[in-house]
Amino acid sequence: MTTETTVGLDKETRDIVKATVPVLQEHGNAITKRFYELMLEDHPELKNIFNLTNQRKGDQPKALANTVYAAALHIDNLEEILPVVKQIAQKHKSLNIKPEHYPIVGKYLLLGIKDVLGDAATDDIINAWEKAYGVIADVFINVEKEMYKAVQNSPGGWIDFRNFKVMKKVVESDVITSFYLEPEDGKAFPAYQPGQYITVKATIEGQPYTHLRQYSLSCAPGEDMYRISVKREDPMGDNPAGIVSNFLHAKMEEGSILPISAPSGDFVLDQEDTRPLILMSGGVGLTPMISMLETVIKEQPNREVVFIHAAKSGNIHAMKERVQEITQTHDQVTSYTVYDSPSAEDVYDKEGHIDYEWLANILPTHDAAFYFCGPKGFMRTVYQNLRNYHVADTDLHFEIFGPAEDITA
Known part of the structure; x- marks a missing residue:
């Protein structure tokens, strides 16, 4: 990866990027917060993808900032961050992030940097980061391309969302309910590794955008169905009630249809290990x-x-x-x-x-x-x-x- 992805970056560009990482880290949350504001204002359709609750809590801007700056810090050798890239790429695959999304993100990330840093973000700095972002984006796009291909080639695998029917709804506790899911079309669907998750796409009456949420599969593979067990997020302090979890608890009944993505995630059980x-x-x-x-x-x-x-x-x-x-x-x-x-x-x-x-x-x-x-x-x-x-x-x-x-x- 190193020779292919960084060969297009001259030493001066790499040096500028690495030298400015500490400054951008210092202002990281402000930059990525501004990035999301600018991007979602101009591209409101992306609200169908991004978790607006995590935006409000600040989790998503923080996660993005740390990823970009870690990549920039290792711009000479992106092999160093490949494990992190793969973990994030699993999330992107589950959310159906596509190559065409990356230029949009890059454009507004640079605008966020310029907006927050002002005159300190010189043309040389912005140009260096534009080149570096292109390299970093290519790494993600290539990793995700292989992941999409692997899903599509697996028995019953699919890209984007597929309708599943709620076959059974079981109340597990005062706040957790399980939903047993099978494909509406009755065709094959892929096994998964214990620890993986699916993304649910919720279309909720009165909400202008769809909501995507990721839920771990809570049964063993090979059960001829998927099961998610969802905690109802009630309002607490400054945090409002969870939009999707309350929708699932209140509106999804046996026979309801729920669009989901194919299983993703690298937090999985290593079955080669025989230790306790x-x-x-x-x-x-x-x-x-x-x-x-x-x-x-x-x-x-x-x-x-x-x-x-x-x-x-x-x-x-x-x-x-x-x-x-x-x-x-x-x-x-x-x-x-x-x-x-x-x-x-x-x-x-x-x-x-x-x-x-x-x-x-x-x-x-x-x-x-x-x-x-x-x-x-x-x-x-x-x-x-x-x-x-x-x-x-x-x-x-x-x-x-x-x-x-x-x-x-």
Whole structure:
């Protein structure tokens, strides 16, 4: 990749880009916030793609800024950021981002830089960044092209969105409901890897744009259907109710049609690894963990598994009966429940939060594969505890929307 993608950039251009990265990082959130404002004002149709909730929270501008600046910092050797490129490309594939979107993004990113930095953004700087963005965009386009091709060539695979019918709707807890999905056309559809997600396209009455949301598949591959388990996001503080989650809970019934993308994501269970598997989830982060648990008991029946789930209380703890059933019928599996605010009727293993002392007491070894998913605060705590437990970086697996530094800092 290095020789092909950076050969068109002269040394002066690369030096300017690398020299200006610290300045742009300092103003990164302001630049990308302005970029989105300008772009969506001129191209409102892109509101059908971008998650406007993440815009409001600032997650999306922050994620974009960090990606672009990391790429610029490694402009001499973009191989360095290939793992990050592939992870983001999975998201882009799920959202059906196309090559024609990249020039639009590039144009408004440069306008955002000029708008925020003013006279400090000289013609030389803007020209250097324009060239660098072209190189970075080509890397993403090429990686995504291969991913789209792989999906299209898989049995039953498809590009863009395909209509699936809700075959069953199951209330799992006070806030989580599962939707079982099969293709409306009755034709084949691809298997997936445990931990992957699909994108749902919601067309909601009274909303001028469609809304795209990504939900992990919560059952094991090979079940002849897809299942997503969706938490209803109720209003909290400054955050309004989740538009899509409330729509799904209130409007999607058995027989309803839901357009979805093909499965994506690289946060997947490594089934070549035979060491103990530690699955840790908080709240609705349970969904990819359940898929991994259901998979490992089928495919690796001798692999030791520790399953830890943290929730506020029993009434919002989804799928607890299924985990109990698996634990009772599979000697390889041990499970623990942690409740922050349990009721008098709740049965659990620990009250409060996961902490280092408790983890060190229940975990079989630090030489294991650790997968964890949940709210950022939960993931930050788990990450720090596992680092203190001397787990190798290569054995820590997690997925987050936004910068990994939100968890690892």
